[in-house]
Amino acid sequence: MFDDLSALTGRALRKWIRNPAAVLPGFFTALFYLALFGNSFNPTSLIPSNMGGFQLTPAELLSIKSSILTQTFQGAATYISYLTAGIICLILVFNMAFGGIDLVLDRQLGFLSTLLTAPISRGSIYFSGVAQNMIKAMSLAFLTFLIAILLPDGLILGKGFGVLNFIGIFGAFALLAFGLSCVFTALALSVRAIDSLVAIVNFATFPLVFTSTALFPGAGFPSWLLAISNENPITKATDSARLLMVNGVLSSSQLSTLEWDIAYLVVFAAVMAIVGYIAARKALAPV
Amino acid sequence: MPPIIEAEHLTKFYPPKTKAVEDVSFSVDEGEVFGFLGPNGAGKTTTIKMLTTLASITSGKAKVAGFDVAHDPSAVRRSIGVVPQELTADDELKGNENLVLAAKLHHVPRSEVPGRVKDLLKLFDLEEAANRRVRTFSGGMRRRLQMAMGLVHSPKVMFLDEPTLGLDVQTRTKVWDYITRLNHDRGLTVFMTTHYLEEADGLCDRIAIIDHGAIKVSDSPAHLKEKFGGDVLSISMSGDTDLSEFLRTVPDVSDVTREGRVYKMKLPRTERALPVIIEGVTSRGLAITEISFSRPKLDDVFLEVTGRSMREDEGGGQDSWVQNLNLERQAS
Known part of the structure; x- marks a missing residue:
């Protein structure tokens, strides 16, 4: 099965790398998301230097902004420091969701039938879909992380940030990406038309994103939305990665929260893998 | 010698009430070129799909290369090469990369892959194009590559679904030549569907005409012409x-x-x-x-058996942009 998986994943990645139209937009999306959302959503930029006739000094203004970031944005040194984890999750979600288009095309153009008449396991077809989307999306995640660091007023990593933080951050992203990829790959193998896939994906992704803390802190959510958000895997991945980015060294309570969130993501990934595999087997069975 | 393909009372039913194939029985001997003819919607593709494990069998039984299609699909898949109607070689990969991919997916031993790829590129006159991306290939080259991909694991039986669809006369003749050579030189059993009756006449040892899901006649082209014309x-x-x-x-x-x-x-x-x-x-x-x-021509036999000529049926089938895309690929 591993040979089949690597052959199919290799094919997809080779196509991806050779197609600049598929790779470059990913780079610019990351840049635009960070630059646009990082500025337009930044609430600290709304604080006027003159409040009711009281002129704030630059130091006072900075202090107020810093205080807001610390209290509301989990101690992030800059707004982009807060936003980066959410933007990366957003990129992961959309790449996973629309990554299945290639599989629908493979079905429509007959390539999938060719695979189904080859002596390979159905699991390798499914997991190669999962793997190729994950590799593509995780590459973009890493690129976005680098762009965020290089941007002016960009991502400032917490003091004491080390290799373990990095592993934790990308581990959380990978678990989210894997879980989502399992679901969306199974969906892509089940539908016959790109239109259907796009419609379902649009229906599913926006609520997923906007009920999470990817772009906004949960503190501002009404209680019902907070309850939903707390069970959203995007929230778990975002919060875990954000915690590890913003705080280099974690306190014991932060570590405990992180452990629970990661455990949640592990269960999420495992359940999605099983559900997706069952759905994919059904979709690939002879009709 | 036992037949290499055996179909006994094959029936395929698509809910709620479409009977695509009904009680079809036939056998193909090893080394034969067997033509499966019929109008669009007659049940040709459904039969091929059942024999190549792509579609389940509602009732009846089929064996390919000695293996039961329903109970041992993996063994069947190891024994067959399938060249579908669609051009499924990957446009973004090079000619030789497509062949290597096909070899890997059919578990050809790693040490044998380069040799087989080289041989097939030579056999199908694709050596010069081996390092070019398939999107630069002409329709005839794509079809030849497709056939090479179907042969890379040295199958016992080759299923060809409309192997010359959309090709010009010159390229079609070349494809016929390849099929004949594969059959003569390698003893390959070929099961093919085609819309071109002269193709079936020239290539096939035996043909079966299927209509409305059932086989109407089955014999050598010469006997059928004698019988019906x-x-x-x-x-x-x-x-x-x-x-x-x-x-x-x-x-x-x-x-x-x-x-x-x-x-x-x-x-x-x-x-x-x-x-x-x-x-x-x-x-x-x-x-x-x-x-x-x-x-007499096979057209006369076809007309006699189905009540209509093959040409009246051409142009049906898939009616989507996918078909257009495939036709564009064939024409390019």
Whole structure:
């Protein structure tokens, strides 16, 4: 099965790398998301230097902004420091969701039938879909992380940030990406038309994103939305990665929260893998 | 020698009430080229899908290369090569990369892959294009690559679904040549569907005509033409003596008509009756001034069996941008 998986994943990645139209937009999306959302959503930029006739000094203004970031944005040194984890999750979600288009095309153009008449396991077809989307999306995640660091007023990593933080951050992203990829790959193998896939994906992704803390802190959510958000895997991945980015060294309570969130993501990934595999087997069975 | 493909009472039912194939039975011997003909929607593709494990069998039984299609699909897949109607070689990969991918997916031992790829590129005259991306290939080159991909694991049986669809006459003839060579040189069993009756006539040892999900006839092209058509012989005489009565007495001759000195008649095989006719004419002091005959075509058989000609059925099938894309790929 591993040979089949690597052959199919290799094919997809080779196509991806050779197609600049598929790779470059990913780079610019990351840049635009960070630059646009990082500025337009930044609430600290709304604080006027003159409040009711009281002129704030630059130091006072900075202090107020810093205080807001610390209290509301989990101690992030800059707004982009807060936003980066959410933007990366957003990129992961959309790449996973629309990554299945290639599989629908493979079905429509007959390539999938060719695979189904080859002596390979159905699991390798499914997991190669999962793997190729994950590799593509995780590459973009890493690129976005680098762009965020290089941007002016960009991502400032917490003091004491080390290799373990990095592993934790990308581990959380990978678990989210894997879980989502399992679901969306199974969906892509089940539908016959790109239109259907796009419609379902649009229906599913926006609520997923906007009920999470990817772009906004949960503190501002009404209680019902907070309850939903707390069970959203995007929230778990975002919060875990954000915690590890913003705080280099974690306190014991932060570590405990992180452990629970990661455990949640592990269960999420495992359940999605099983559900997706069952759905994919059904979709690939002879009709 | 046992047949390499056996289908017994194959039936395929798509809910709620579409019977795509009904009680189809046939067998294909090892080393045979077997043609499966029929109008669009007759059940050809469904039958191929069942035999290649792509579709489940509602009832009946099928064996390919000795393995039960329903119970041992993996063994069947190891024994077959499938060249579908669609051009499924990956546009973004190079010619040789597509072949290597096909070899890997059919578990060809790693050490044998380069040699087989090289051999197949040579066999299908694709050596010069091996390092080019497939999107730069012409329709004929894509089809040849597709056939090479179907052969990379040295299958026992090759399924070809409309192997020359959309190709120009010259390329079509080349593909015929490849099929003949594979059959003769490698003893490959070929199961093919085609819309081109002259293709089936020239290539196939036996053909089956399927219509409305059931096989109507199955035999060698020559026997079918003999059974359903027969030659039309036309002879012109030197004198005015009426030979109609004599001609009607010649064994196998039928439908004798006369227009002046020209007689037309139907007979199963001209070469068998002609000496008798010549002898009868000369013994009556007459001479034949002109002689011609036309052989029946599979079109006549098809028309007789299905009630319509194959050409009336061309152009159906997939009606989507995917088909257009495939046609564009074939035409490029």
